[in-house]
Amino acid sequence: MRIDAEALAVHLAGPVPPSGRTAWLRAGLRRAVVDGALPPGTTLPGARALAARLGVARGTVVEAVQQLVDEGYLTARPRSGVVVSWQPLARGPAPAAPVPRVPSPGQPDGALYPRAAWARLVRGVLARVPGDDLGYPPPAGHPELRAALADHLRRTRGADVDPDDVVVVAGVAQVGALLVAAGLRRWAVERPGSPGQGAQLRRLGAHVVEAPVDDRGLVAAALDDGGALDAVVVTAAHQYPTGCVLAPERRQDLVRRARAGGFVVVEDDYDAELRYDRDPVGVVQALAPDVVVLAGSVSKTLAPALRLGWMVAPPRLRAAVVAAKHTADLGSPVVDQLALAGMLTSGAYLRHVRRVRSAYRARRDALLEALARRAPGVTVTGVSAGLHVYLAGLGAPAARRAHAALERLGVAAQVVPGGPVHLPGDGLVLGFASLRDAAAADAAARAVADALG
Numbered sequence: 313m314r315i316d317a318e319a320l321a322v323h324l325a326g327p328v329p330p331s332g333r334t335a336w337l338r339a340g341l342r343r344a345v346v347d348g349a350l351p352p353g354t355t356l357p358g359a360r361a362l363a364a365r366l367g368v369a370r371g372t373v374v375e376a377v378q379q380l381v382d383e384g385y386l387t388a389r390p391r392s393g394v395v396v397s398w399q400p401l402a403r404g405p406a407p408a409a410p411v412p413r414v415p416s417p418g419q420p421d422g423a424l425y426p427r428a429a430w431a432r433l434v435r436g437v438l439a440r441v442p443g444d445d446l447g448y449p450p451p452a453g454h455p456e457l458r459a460a461l462a463d464h465l466r467r468t469r470g471a472d473v474d475p476d477d478v479v480v481v482a483g484v485a486q487v488g489a490l491l492v493a494a495g496l497r498r499w500a501v502e503r504p505g506s507p508g509q510g511a512q513l514r515r516l517g518a519h520v521v522e523a524p525v526d527d528r529g530l531v532a533a534a535l536d537d538g539g540a541l542d543a544v545v546v547t548a549a550h551q552y553p554t555g556c557v558l559a560p561e562r563r564q565d566l567v568r569r570a571r572a573g574g575f576v577v578v579e580d581d582y583d584a585e586l587r588y589d590r591d592p593v594g595v596v597q598a599l600a601p602d603v604v605v606l607a608g609s610v611s612k613t614l615a616p617a618l619r620l621g622w623m624v625a626p627p628r629l630r631a632a633v634v635a636a637k638h639t640a641d642l643g644s645p646v647v648d649q650l651a652l653a654g655m656l657t658s659g660a661y662l663r664h665v666r667r668v669r670s671a672y673r674a675r676r677d678a679l680l681e682a683l684a685r686r687a688p689g690v691t692v693t694g695v696s697a698g699l700h701v702y703l704a705g706l707g708a709p710a711a712r713r714a715h716a717a718l719e720r721l722g723v724a725a726q727v728v729p730g731g732p733v734h735l736p737g738d739g740l741v742l743g744f745a746s747l748r749d750a751a752a753a754d755a756a757a758r759a760v761a762d763a764l765g
């Protein structure tokens with residue numbers, strides 16, 4: 313089909329402007345093509361005719377048309393002229409359902425994020441970072457951060473780690489993704505555990521089974537065929553969600569089974585720095601650096617938004633993991649890596665952790681006091697740590713009612729179907745990070761008490 317200059321002018325919005333005519337004509341023609349006013353195969357009028365109709369220079373038309381030819385909307389055919397070649401997008405399969413954005417009970421209070429200190433650290437990095445460091449980073453992470461993390465993990469978590477063992481990642485969540493990409497496809501996660509973790513591994517194509525949890529943590533003996541697994545996730549320092557600590561004999565048993573079964577233990581050390589009544593129990597990784605992957609991040613101590621974490625992998629996995637990190641994103645952002653390195657080496661990180669520890673400890677204490685007063689029958693499990701408590705065995709209707717009431721208060725909570733083996737029945741995770749004063753703690757406890765009826 314051929315369109316003449318008169319008909320084409322109708323599709324160009326508004327009068328010809330006094331300046332910027334090429335840009336105006338290019339935008340008008342592109343819109344007419346994409347909107348379908350000029351269907352594929354339509355032949356445009358000659359440049360001279362269109363220029364005369366619009367009252368612009370012929371060169372303006374030639375330039376606008378040539379730009380759309382260069383961009384692939386139009387094709388110039390010898391003898392037959394310029395033809396519309398853009399094809400409307402084919403209707404593909406329905407887009408995947410969006411991943412719901414549910415507030416996590418493990419989310420820290422954004423008000424405690426050290427904005428001014430972080431801004432100073434970033435300014436300091438920008439003042440001194442050599443230009444060479446602003447290229448793509450080493451995929452395993454910037455050497456300064458790897459060294460600072462190795463030192464930090466040795467001192468605060470008792471980890472068996474050298475700088476070369478550390479891979480900087482985009483949070484604990486990326487550790488699962490990298491290990492799946494490195495070929496670990498058969499996983500076991502804790503039940504109950506982090507719902508997001510199991511779902512993420514399944515979305516990545518892994519086969520995921522669940523291992524029960526009791527008051528001493530993961531029951532590895534229940535993994536009847538450890539040889540059929542590549543990886544077992546454990547939240548040893550503070551089980552998510554029940555809050556217990558993996559018992560010493562369970563640690564040894566897990567490591568023994570990993571060596572015998574040929575699987576790795578993925579130690580999710582997500583909130584270990586937030587222990588309130590004593591120093592946190594050291595990492596399982598130190599017992600067996602040959603079979604344990606240690607994973608942690610600043611998501612609880614600083615902010616999940618930074619997407620900054622670490623992974624310490626056994627030597628046999630390291631090359632595959634670093635290759636997977638390179639494939640995933642070509643490395644983590646360097647300015648943030650260097651800011652965190654500076655925060656760690658200057659002692660500012662530990663000072664900040666001490667500050668948030670005392671704030672969260674007070675919030676947890678206030679919640680427990682309010683729950684004991686308002687809902688004395690509720691069993692709260694777990695050690696004094698982290699950003700959440702677990703309310704055991706509420707039963708499905710009460711857990712759902714409490715969840716809805718807490719949501720209305722803006723308090724993050726999650727129903728835990730089934731509960732751990734020693735305290736069965738649906739339970740509830742309640743995040744206390746946002747409960748800034750006694751009144752907020754009391755309101756949350758009242759919501760739970762009312763839900764129990």
Ligand SMILES: Cc1ncc(COP(=O)(O)O)c(C=O)c1O
Nearest residue numbers: 418483484485506552582609611
């Ligand atoms: C148990 C557990 N593991 C891992 C994560 C993910 O942490 P990250 O932000 O480091 O990916 C969370 C987040 O809340 C969590 O609760």
